[in-house]
Each structure stands twice: as C-alpha cells, then as structure tokens.
Amino acid sequence: MSNTPRADHPAGKRRTADQSAIPRVAILLLAAGQAARMGPTGGHKLLAEFDGIPLVRRMAAVALGSNAAAVILVTGHRRTEIETAVTGLNLEMVENPHYLTGMASSLVAGVSYLEDRQIDGALVMLADMPGLLSSHLNQLIATFQLSGQDCIVRAxxxxxxxNPVILPTSLNQQILQLKGDIGARQIIENASLPVFQVEIGEAALLDLDTPEAVKGAGGIIKY
Known part of the structure; x- marks a missing residue:
C-alpha cells in the first residue's frame, strides 16, 4: 500500500472543467492511538470484531462507500496489525510516528499529507465510531459542497x-500547529467561519473507549 495515489485513484486525477467548481473532500480516518482507556490487557478496540469484521476494516469500508475523493488511513500504534486488517481496500496509508504524543499528531500527519493535493476539505473521522454509515458522511460532504467550501461542517x-467534522483547507496552518492529546475543537471554536451542524443521530456521539463499550456495541475483543 503506497502513500502515492495511483493515476486511476480519485485523488490522483486532475479535475475536468465541469468538476472544478465542486469542492473535494478527503477523509482522514484516524487509527493511530493507543486507546489507553482499554486498559493494559484490554486488547485493541480497532481490531475488535463486529460480525466477524475488524472494526477498523468496517469503518474503512464505510469511508470508502462515501462520496469522498480519497480515504487516508492514519496509523501508529500496532500499525502492522491495523494495516493487515484492511488488506485489499483502496486506502492510502500515512504513518504517524509521533502517535504517543496524542491525537493532534495524527491530524498533523494527515493534513500534511493532503497539503499539495487538490482537496478543499478534510473530513476527520475517528475509526472507533461503529454507528457511522456512508450516508452520514455523504450528508456532511454535501453540506460542505453546498455551503461555499470555506466553512466547518460537523455531525x-x-x-x-x-463527530465527524469537515475542516476547510483555510484552517490547515492552524491545524499544523496543534500539539498534545487534543483534536480541532479549539480551532473550530476560534475560527471566524460559519459552522454547519448536520443531524445524524446517536452515531455522532457513539465512540468506543473501554472494553465495556466495545462489548456493549456488539464487538468481540480478539487481542
């Protein structure tokens, strides 16, 4: 799996004249964290199986089923196992070597990777949100595309x-300054940009931080 998009990959194509006005959104699927709240023997939540499918693969498939121009998987902790779990999917991989410093480093890694691309916004998607559907992501993308692109869209x-949230490229330099175990919340709050909320129900709040949460959502922790 290469960090360079193939010529036939949507992110590797040049825009045609009739496509140039349509804002393009890439998904940053964050899967680098240690999941410390799972405990020392809690297993890896992203490798937990739901209906026999590792959670990270399930969420990657949801992302790939959307209208996003590209899906970038940001890995770190247990990278080899995470990448093995998504074998065969049309993803681009970015390794975050600084994942121990917190979520901000994954955002920085993903946004840095997209900087030279024809992308207008990054949809930041956590890989531990099993309630999300491709249709939810399409609602967010459509709102971004219809709202003039220089805006923030969040579930x-x-x-x-x-979550998820779409951040426009106008915020890239602020994102690249983030440090520690934080997301883009402060940037969203301080940005002088319109924020559009898209109602998607409980899927926007359901993430899996503990073994109990994984099991409660129907997952089986493997290792």
Missing amino acids: ACQGRPG
Missing part, C-alpha cells in the same frame, strides 16, 4: 456537536 445529535 450532531439533537443539537449536541459530535
């Missing part, structure tokens, strides 16, 4: 902001 549940 919500009954008005409560959640």
Whole structure:
C-alpha cells in the first residue's frame, strides 16, 4: 500500500472543467492511538470484531462507500496489525510516528499529507465510531459542497456537536500547529467561519473507549 495515489485513484486525477467548481473532500480516518482507556490487557478496540469484521476494516469500508475523493488511513500504534486488517481496500496509508504524543499528531500527519493535493476539505473521522454509515458522511460532504467550501461542517445529535467534522483547507496552518492529546475543537471554536451542524443521530456521539463499550456495541475483543 503506497502513500502515492495511483493515476486511476480519485485523488490522483486532475479535475475536468465541469468538476472544478465542486469542492473535494478527503477523509482522514484516524487509527493511530493507543486507546489507553482499554486498559493494559484490554486488547485493541480497532481490531475488535463486529460480525466477524475488524472494526477498523468496517469503518474503512464505510469511508470508502462515501462520496469522498480519497480515504487516508492514519496509523501508529500496532500499525502492522491495523494495516493487515484492511488488506485489499483502496486506502492510502500515512504513518504517524509521533502517535504517543496524542491525537493532534495524527491530524498533523494527515493534513500534511493532503497539503499539495487538490482537496478543499478534510473530513476527520475517528475509526472507533461503529454507528457511522456512508450516508452520514455523504450528508456532511454535501453540506460542505453546498455551503461555499470555506466553512466547518460537523455531525450532531439533537443539537449536541459530535463527530465527524469537515475542516476547510483555510484552517490547515492552524491545524499544523496543534500539539498534545487534543483534536480541532479549539480551532473550530476560534475560527471566524460559519459552522454547519448536520443531524445524524446517536452515531455522532457513539465512540468506543473501554472494553465495556466495545462489548456493549456488539464487538468481540480478539487481542
């Protein structure tokens, strides 16, 4: 699996004249973290199986089923096993060697990878949100595309902001300055950009941080 998109990959194609006005969104699927709340013997939540499929593979398939121009999987902790779990999927891989410093390093790795691409926004998707569907991602992408592209779009549940979130490229330099175990929340709050919330229900808030949460969502922790 190469970091360079193939010529026939959507992210490797040049825009045609009729496509040039359509904002392009790439998905950054974050799968680099240690999942410390799983405990020392809690297993890796992204390798937990749901209906016989590792969670990270399931979420990668959801991302690939969307209208995104590309799907980039950011790996770190147990990288080899994560990459093995998604073998055969049309993903681009980015390794985050600084994953021990927290989530910000994964955002930096992903956004850095996209900097020279014809991409207008990055949809930041956590790989431990089993309620997400491709249709949810398409709702977010469509809202971004219809809202003039220089905006922030985030999923919500009954008005409560959640994930995923689409960040426009105008925020890239701010994202690249992030450090520590934080996401883009502060950037979103401080940005002088319109923020559009898209209601997708409980899927926007459901992530799996503990062994109990994995089991409660129907997962089987393998190792």
